[in-house]
Amino acid sequence: xxxxxxxxxxxxxxxxxxxxxxxxxxxxxxxFEFTEDQLVLNLKFDDCKGNNKLNFEVSNPDxxxxxxxxxxxxxxxxxxxxxxxxxxxxxxxxxxxxxxxxEANEKRGALKEILKLEGNLGIPRQKxxxxxxxxxxxxxxxxxxxxLVGKVIRSEGTEGVKFRLSGKGVDQDPxxxxxxxxxxxxxxxxxxxxxxxxxxxxLEVEVVDMNGKIIDGPVRLDILVIDQNDNRPMFKEGPYxxxxxxxxxxxxxxxxxxxxxxxxxxxxxxxxxxxxxxxxPTKPSPNMFxxxxxxxxxxxxxxxxxxxxETMESPKYELVIEAKDMGGMDVGLTxxxxxxxxxxxxxxxxxxxxxxxxxxxxxxxxxxxxxxxxVGDRDDPATGAWRATYSIINGNPGQSFEIxxxxxxxxxxxxxxxxxxxxxxxxxxxxxxxxxxxPLIPDIAYGPSSTATVQITVExxxxxxxxxxxxxxxxxxxxxxxxxxxxxxxxxxxDTLQHQTIRxxxxxxxAGWLEINPTNxxxxxxxxxxxxxxxxxxxxxxxxxLAIDSGNPPATGTGTLHITLEDVxxxxxxxxxxxxxxxxxxxxxxxxxxxxxxxxxxxxxxxxKFELSKQSGPEKLWRxxxxxxxxxxxxxxxxxxxxxxxxxxxxxxxxxxxxxNTTELRLQVCTCKKSKMDCSATDALHISLTLILLSLxxxxxxxx
Numbered sequence: 001x002x003x004x005x006x007x008x009x010x011x012x013x014x015x016x017x018x019x020x021x022x023x024x025x026x027x028x029x030x031x032f033e034f035t036e037d038q039l040v041l042n043l044k045f046d047d048c049k050g051n052n053k054l055n056f057e058v059s060n061p062d063x064x065x066x067x068x069x070x071x072x073x074x075x076x077x078x079x080x081x082x083x084x085x086x087x088x089x090x091x092x093x094x095x096x097x098x099x100x101x102x103e104a105n106e107k108r109g110a111l112k113e114i115l116k117l118e119g120n121l122g123i124p125r126q127k128x129x130x131x132x133x134x135x136x137x138x139x140x141x142x143x144x145x146x147x148l149v150g151k152v153i154r155s156e157g158t159e160g161v162k163f164r165l166s167g168k169g170v171d172q173d174p175x176x177x178x179x180x181x182x183x184x185x186x187x188x189x190x191x192x193x194x195x196x197x198x199x200x201x202x203l204e205v206e207v208v209d210m211n212g213k214i215i216d217g218p219v220r221l222d223i224l225v226i227d228q229n230d231n232r233p234m235f236k237e238g239p240y241x242x243x244x245x246x247x248x249x250x251x252x253x254x255x256x257x258x259x260x261x262x263x264x265x266x267x268x269x270x271x272x273x274x275x276x277x278x279x280x281p282t283k284p285s286p287n288m289f290x291x292x293x294x295x296x297x298x299x300x301x302x303x304x305x306x307x308x309x310e311t312m313e314s315p316k317y318e319l320v321i322e323a324k325d326m327g328g329m330d331v332g333l334t335x336x337x338x339x340x341x342x343x344x345x346x347x348x349x350x351x352x353x354x355x356x357x358x359x360x361x362x363x364x365x366x367x368x369x370x371x372x373x374x375v376g377d378r379d380d381p382a383t384g385a386w387r388a389t390y391s392i393i394n395g396n397p398g399q400s401f402e403i404x405x406x407x408x409x410x411x412x413x414x415x416x417x418x419x420x421x422x423x424x425x426x427x428x429x430x431x432x433x434x435x436x437x438x439p440l441i442p443d444i445a446y447g448p449s450s451t452a453t454v455q456i457t458v459e460x461x462x463x464x465x466x467x468x469x470x471x472x473x474x475x476x477x478x479x480x481x482x483x484x485x486x487x488x489x490x491x492x493x494x495d496t497l498q499h500q501t502i503r504x505x506x507x508x509x510x511a512g513w514l515e516i517n518p519t520n521x522x523x524x525x526x527x528x529x530x531x532x533x534x535x536x537x538x539x540x541x542x543x544x545x546l547a548i549d550s551g552n553p554p555a556t557g558t559g560t561l562h563i564t565l566e567d568v569x570x571x572x573x574x575x576x577x578x579x580x581x582x583x584x585x586x587x588x589x590x591x592x593x594x595x596x597x598x599x600x601x602x603x604x605x606x607x608x609k610f611e612l613s614k615q616s617g618p619e620k621l622w623r624x625x626x627x628x629x630x631x632x633x634x635x636x637x638x639x640x641x642x643x644x645x646x647x648x649x650x651x652x653x654x655x656x657x658x659x660x661n662t663t664e665l666r667l668q669v670c671t672c673k674k675s676k677m678d679c680s681a682t683d684a685l686h687i688s689l690t691l692i693l694l695s696l697x698x699x700x701x702x703x704x
Contacts, residue, residue: 017048020095021088030101034062034073034080040099043069043086047093059085059133061148061186071099079226081136087153094155096131130154132205132221135187139195140228145188152185152205152221161215167203169223178203178223187221195225196262227264233272233323235259235337240321242341246309247348248300254289254341257296259323273328277336278320281313288317289341293328296321298339307343310378315343345380347438351388351410352376352449360414361457364422373403373412373452375434384437386410393451394431401430420458423496428456465491465502465547467559475564478531486514489521489559491547500549507558508544511535514561516545523561531565532599540564569604569655573597575663581679582636583672589636591622591667596630596651604655606630613648613662622647622667640669 022044034040043065045054056065062077065086084099135150152163165180165187166172178201180187185205206217235257242255263269273293279286290301298319300307309315319339326332353375360371379385390403390412400418405411412432420428433451440446467489474487493500503518513527523545531539540562547557573596580592598605607629612622621640625633634647645667652660670679 017046019047019049019093021045021097024095024097026097026099027102028099030080030103032078034077036073036075038073040071040073043071043088043097045069045088045090045095045097047090049090049092052091054088054090057087057089057151057153059083059131059151059153060135061151079136079138081134081224083133085131085133085153087131087155089155089157096155129156129216130205130207130219132219134222134224136224136226137189137193138226138228139193140230141189141192145192146179146190147188148186149189149223150187152180152187152219154185154207154216156216158184161207161209164206164208165203165221166206166218167201167221169198169201170203174198177201180205187223193225195227195264196231198225199264200224227267227269229263229269229325229331229333231262231269232333233259233261233325233335235321235323235335238337240337240339242298242339243344244300244307244341245344245346246307246315247304247346248307249304250300250302252300254298254300255339257291257298257321257323257337257339259296259335259337261323261325263325268326268329270325271327272323272325273332275322275324275328276319277322280318283313284311289319291319291321296323298341309343309345309380310349312343315345315380317341317343345383345385347379347383347385347436347440348444349378349385350440350444350446350450351386351434351436352447353432353434353452355452356449357453357455359455359457361459362416362420363459363461365419365461365463367416367419369413369415370456371414371454372406372409373414373432373434373454375410375412377410377436379436381410387437388412388434389437391433391435392430393433395429401428403432414454421494422458422460423494426458426460428458430454430456460495460497462498462549462551462553462555463494464555464557465493465549466557467491467545467547471560471562473562473564475566476529477566477568478529479568479570480525480529482525482527484525486523486525486563487561489516489523489545489547489561491521491557491559493549495549495551498551500551502547502549505546505548506543507546510543511541513541514543521545521547529563529565531567531601532571536565539567567601567604569600569653569657569659571599571604572659572661573605573608573651573653574661575649575651575665578663579666579668580634581668581670581677582640583677584639584642584669585672586636586639589639591634591636592665593627593631593633594624594649594665598653600653600655605653607654609652611650611652613650621645624649634665634667642669642671644668 026041028041058064060080062074063071063084064074065071080101082101086097088095131153137149141147162182163180163185165178169177176190178187178189201223203221203223204218205221207215209215240257244252244254257274259272261270261272274291274296275293276289276291279288284306285302288302289298291298320336321339322334322336324332324334353373358371358373362370375388377386388405388410390405392401392403398418400416400420401414402417403412403414406413412434431451431453435446472489476486489504491502493502504516504521505518506514506516511533513525513529514523515526516523535541543561545559545561547559548554576595582591596608610624610626610632612624620637622634622636625635627633647665647667648662649665650660650662652658668679670677
């Protein structure tokens with residue numbers, strides 16, 4: 001139903017003349033370009049009265065309609081949009097014709113699908129006073145500006161009225177991009193447009209009278225920015241690193257490369273195609289990989305045998321990937337990125353010892369690493385397919401040996417963890433097995449080279465004598481006679497095959513109380529043992545002794561002796577305080593609270609017995625009252641004259657036999673006036689009566 005250029009969908013031949021366009025809707029196939037002076041189609045307008053003063057207006061300024069109705073292009077035009085509108089006006093009639101421009105592939109659609117285009121353009125079919133068809137403007141246009149880009153038509157004429165344009169790009173930011181000729185409706189652009197910044201503008205057109213009153217509108221005017229191929233494809237998500245397991249099947253997907261093009265995704269300007277420009281290294285094949293030109297998927301194209309990590313020059317390949325727009329055509333813009341592909345290792349090689357038998361020598365009594373077992377493994381050192389684990393599978397019943405892998409060298413470090421004894425065994429034979437952290441692949445197994453023997457020779461060392469037991473403990477009373485035997489120490493030489501003799505000596509004796517027989521080890525006292533000595537802690541005195549063998553050089557062992565000292569009542573109790581003061585007119589005659597202490601232990605301490613020695617003179621002046629097991633109180637029986645008095649007081653502990661100590665309490669009787677105590681006549685210091693009374697009260701309270 002297409003003619004060479006025109007598809008007639010609405011045509012009617014009336015028997016009577018109908019004013020207006022004889023055909024109102026046209027569909028034409030879009031050419032690659034409308035050339036200057038090219039006839040597009042012929043429009044037939046008839047007002048049935050001779051077409052006097054006939055005038056045509058076209059919505060696109062790049063086209064015109066001549067008086068004979070021929071629609072022609074004024075210049076070469078490649079983008080015109082989806083429709084053109086032609087308004088015709090004569091002295092007696094006016095009408096509107098619409099020309100819809102179809103893509104080439106739209107010819108193959110059904111007629112009803114083509115007819116839908118009219119509705120999809122959003123253009124009402126009813127008669128309108130303002131005709132504002134969409135305007136298409138290519139981005140990146142060069143000066144001069146302003147440039148005429150479209151036209152708004154008013155069917156009722158433009159006399160006495162003005163066009164007014166508003167919206168984003170006119171009176172809203174970005175302002176001043178578009179403007180309209182108030183008198184004839186010509187729309188102009190004032191600067192270069194960038195589709196990637198703003199792809200379309202939605203403006204409004206109104207018709208107002210000379211006073212600014214709206215007559216028609218507003219009507220929406222869409223301005224669409226036509227994309228130009230001004231953006232190169234870009235790879236934004238790098239770095240691009242892919243992994244593929246060695247031995248993978250041909251066609252295995254490694255990774256996907258995806259580029260971005262800021263141009264219009266609905267056009268070829270953003271239609272990308274991918275290609276591999278370069279592969280490094282080029283061995284074992286210069287074409288190890290292929291990239292899907294449309295999807296960007298990189299896949300392997302060599303056989304699994306060539307994808308062998310251990311035989312490759314390098315397990316890392318770098319591919320220079322090109323993305324080209326315009327569907328890959330030569331005119332397309334390009335962008336490149338590097339894809340790094342790592343050939344991952346799988347455990348297809350078992351570790352092997354570099355020799356079947358290793359030798360080691362170790363001195364008895366020494367711990368630590370004694371030998372490093374070397375292995376080889378062709379797998380990737382950065383993976384568990386290379387890292388080794390070692391185990392002792394025979395010859396270690398006492399768990400004297402351990403083996404661990406050196407994480408840097410992968411060697412097996414064999415260590416002695418329990419000291420070896422030459423006298424028990426001078427030789428040891430171990431069987432060691434090596435495996436990988438990761439399991440081997442199914443068709444690979446550990447062979448004989450994954451086990452090795454280690455022969456260990458133990459060297460004899462002159463070991464120091466050992467005390468039995470160590471430490472040694474004994475309990476003794478303090479104050480035992482000098483020369484008393486404390487105990488006899490016992491030390492033996494572990495070197496049973498050398499038949500050596502042992503001699504003894506004192507190593508540390510803090511108080512200098514002890515001696516030892518160098519031959520038989522008998523420990524005796526050289527001084528009195530004193531439990532109250534500062535060298536005794538928690539009733540225990542500690543000394544160290546040496547046992548020295550006759551080897552060359554001699555070896556030494558150390559023994560510790562703890563002597564627990566039992567207490568003896570050898571310390572007299574002491575009395576405190578030894579000075580007291582009282583006012584000569586005091587009403588409270590309780591002078592002082594006395595306390596007693598003893599360095600000995602219970603039961604050689606309290607309860608203490610407090611007594612006054614015999615008082616001279618006819619009258620008794622004071623007495624002593626027991627308060628508790630450790631305290632007593634001295635009380636005056638009458639007020640005394642200002643003077644110094646010495647009161648002999650004896651205190652006796654509870655030991656058997658008990659020990660008694662007599663101490664003189666110096667009592668100063670002072671004059672007290674206005675809360676001040678004057679003891680000058682008694683060689684006493686001036687102190688506050690209040691303070692002495694508070695001290696007496698505090699001591700009395702503490703006794704309870």
